[in-house]
Amino acid sequence: MKKTIARSFIATALLLTVTSCGADGKQTNPATDGCAELLGKSGMEWAQKEAGGEELERSGVSLHSAREEYYRQMDPWDPEASRWESELCTMSAGTPGDRKFLKLEFGPSSLPFDFDDKKKPDGVVTITNEDVKLHVTKDFKGVTHFGIYVKCKIPGTSPRQGNITPLAGVLTDTLTEGASQTTHLTHLLHSTRVMVDSLGCENNPSIPSHPPA
Incomplete structure (x- = not known):
């Protein structure tokens, strides 16, 4: 596991295999991972379409597992503790030497909500409302990371x-x-709304459907 880093948004991968049983008691295909739970039907169709019809390999922890890990890190809450994110969804396609991927990660931040007040960070920070900030940045490889703080x-x-x-x-x-x-x-934003609902945030943060124009 790695600390949550605002600049590169790199986090750990927690890969779990979960199976389910059908009505006859026989084992069926692995239960849904975080991809379908976070992105929903329209998001999954979007990713598949954008992948050009290639078969997507999927991995990640379930929403339930991510929630349990989140609560473990917050009990007891220590403002100075190291934090890490859970990798709920990774979808990839392509050849071994040229794989493309889509990854979604969530967890307690190692940075405060006002991380951009004292020092201007790399990329662009957009205040969506009093509860939500978006942070878009690129790493040294030119890969864009779309971040959110709630x-x-x-x-x-x-x-x-x-x-x-x-x-x-x-x-x-x-x-x-x-x-x-x-x-x-x-x-x-859609995925974040699902995560917020799962966590049961006491302050009921307002997650918009779309980013500011």
Whole structure:
């Protein structure tokens, strides 16, 4: 596991295999990973279409597993503790030497909600509302990372927790590079809304459907 880093939004990959059983008690295909849970039907269709019809390999933890990991990191809440994100979804396609991927990660942030107040960070920060910030940046390879920070107050923590340790998420995508920034942020916002609902944030942060025009 790695710390959440605002500049590159790199996080750990937690790969779990979950199976389910049908009505007859026999094992069926692996249960849904975080991809379908976060992106929904329209998001999955978008990714598949943008991949040009190639078969997508998927991995990641379920929304339930990510929620449990989030609560483990926040109990007890320590404002100075290291944090990491869970990799809920990775979809990839292509040859071994030229694989393209779409990745979604969420977790408690190692940076406060106002991380951009004292020092201008790389990329562009957009204040969506009092609870949500978007942060779009590129790494040294030229890959764009679409990040989000949300004030999410976890039950049982200090009133300051939502500001000091917000929810952080990032969508990193080389699979659908032709899609617009607005499209990427729209899918990130949808996924964030699903994550917020799962976490049960006490302050009920408002997650918009689309990024500011």
